[in-house]
Amino acid sequence: AQSVAQPEDQVNVAEGNPLTVKCTYSVSGNPYLFWYVQYPNRGLQFLLKYITGDNLVKGSYGFEAEFNKSQTSFHLKKPSALVSDSALYFCAVRDARGFQKLVFGTGTRLLVSP
Amino acid sequence: DAGVIQSPRHEVTEMGQEVTLRCKPISGHNSLFWYRQTMMRGLELLIYFNNNVPIDDSGMPEDRFSAKMPNASFSTLKIQPSEPRDSAVYFCASRGLAGVQETQYFGPGTRLLVL
Numbered sequence: 001a002q003s004v005a006q007p008e009d010q011v012n013v014a015e016g017n018p019l020t021v022k023c024t025y026s027v028s029g030n031p032y033l034f035w036y037v038q039y040p041n042r043g044l045q046f047l048l049k050y051i052t053g054d055n056l057v058k059g060s061y062g063f064e065a066e067f068n069k070s071q072t073s074f075h076l077k078k079p080s081a082l083v084s085d086s087a088l089y090f091c092a093v094r095d096a097r098g099f100q101k102l103v104f105g106t107g108t109r110l111l112v113s114p
Numbered sequence: 115d116a117g118v119i120q121s122p123r124h125e126v127t128e129m130g131q132e133v134t135l136r137c138k139p140i141s142g143h144n145s146l147f148w149y150r151q152t153m154m155r156g157l158e159l160l161i162y163f164n165n166n167v168p169i170d171d172s173g174m175p176e177d178r179f180s181a182k183m184p185n186a187s188f189s190t191l192k193i194q195p196s197e198p199r200d201s202a203v204y205f206c207a208s209r210g211l212a213g214v215q216e217t218q219y220f221g222p223g224t225r226l227l228v229l
Contacts, residue, residue: 032216034218036220043220044205046217051214052214101170102147102159104157104159106156107156107157
């Protein structure tokens with residue numbers, strides 16, 4: 001079975017500091033990994049994904065994530081946080097085989113203080 | 115591209131009434147997903163379609179919920195009869211061909227309140 005864990009309900013960071021939002025996953029085969037962001041009263045917006053290739057993936061708004069197969073992790077990072085980055089972040093995974101559905105984590109709330 | 119379109123954006127109804135939520139996926143996408151989001155349960159996949167065919171409806175809470183996709187550009191999620199515990203935000207998402215290019219894109223959601 002597929003699963004994804006976001007161990008932190010909330011991450012607090014000061015503006016200008018680097019941020020990391022953690023995600024670990026479990027799949028039987030090769031993973032497809034995704035990060036989404038949700039702003040208040042909005043739908044989920046796609047940030048970035050890892051399907052194959054380079055382990056470091058760059059996405060929208062200066063975010064990046066590193067796929068680490070040995071640690072089964074896909075942490076989201078940004079070198080310098082902005083107050084406008086404050087939102088709810090979801091990690092998602094699916095097994096690359098067949099029609100497996102995308103499984104979402106419980107979400108991590110990021111608060112960036114001025 | 116207009117993205118995934120959902121209607122209505124907000125729905126307030128009374129317990130026992132029928133509710134129909136609508137979704138228009140991105141043109142050319144062949145998979146469609148219905149999710150429900152609540153504070154208590156987070157984001158839950160209810161059902162998804164591939165080429166208009168339901169693939170997995172194991173997330174549909176009970177028989178009061180039904181979903182259809184009569185063609186590639188339209189889907190409905192129906193709740194009959196509705197109950198207060200159905201109050202949530204319902205999202206529709208669509209995806210192109212599975213594989214290297216795949217990404218699910220979400221609509222803005224329908225906020226449902228059942229009184």
